Amino acid sequence: MDVADVHHSYRQRAVLRGVDLRLPPGILAGIVGENGAGKTTLLRILAGELRPDRGSVHHSGRFGYCPQSVVLDDSFTVRQHLDFFRHAFGLADLRRAEEVMETLAFTEYLDQRAGLLSGGSRQKLNLTLALMHDPDVLLLDEPYQGFDWETYLRFWELATRLRDAGRSVLVVSHLAYDVERLDQLWRLDDGRLHLRDRCSEAAA
């Protein structure tokens, strides 16, 4: 993914003021920033949901985006969500989704209605839906919110496996936590990305 000189304002408020970002294949990268820094705005632009005022975003291959708030129909079961997305992605089977669910210890919820899932389990479904077509570029907005410790560790195991398989994974969070797991870390501040030393960011 290649991002060059992205600018975005909401009315008078300039949120992004020239974001440049390159994600080569086989990278696990992170963006941190305070509440309101513009992280979600940037991700929505990268995902094509929002048009930047200026600048360009290019990526090749399959694309996956896991937004912060889950987009689900509460009356559908987990299985119905998977079937719906399988058709949307044109997948022959649910092999990949089953692998992800296995890793996240989520398989037992297949027949549960989404409306009855806990916050952490909804997030597991959200992640499964973003990963089930095995995207080459994967953008994750606060992906581990609501996860218990064991699931949190399994999330990183999954993200690392994807990186090792040549995928580009970008994790966006307001917490500069566990940053030594990342290959590269930026801080979004004042509308721009600043490359950070992961050791000093972890200590901050």
Ligand SMILES: Nc1ncnc2c1ncn2[C@@H]1O[C@H](COP(=O)(O)OP(=O)(O)OP(=O)(O)O)[C@@H](O)[C@H]1O
């Ligand atoms: N649709 C919108 N209209 C007007 N202002 C907006 C809109 N969306 C976001 N903003 C403003 O833009 C700024 C950046 O918001 P954004 O949600 O991108 O930040 P963030 O870094 O993701 O924050 P958080 O960590 O709290 O999720 C905030 O000041 C927010 O109030």
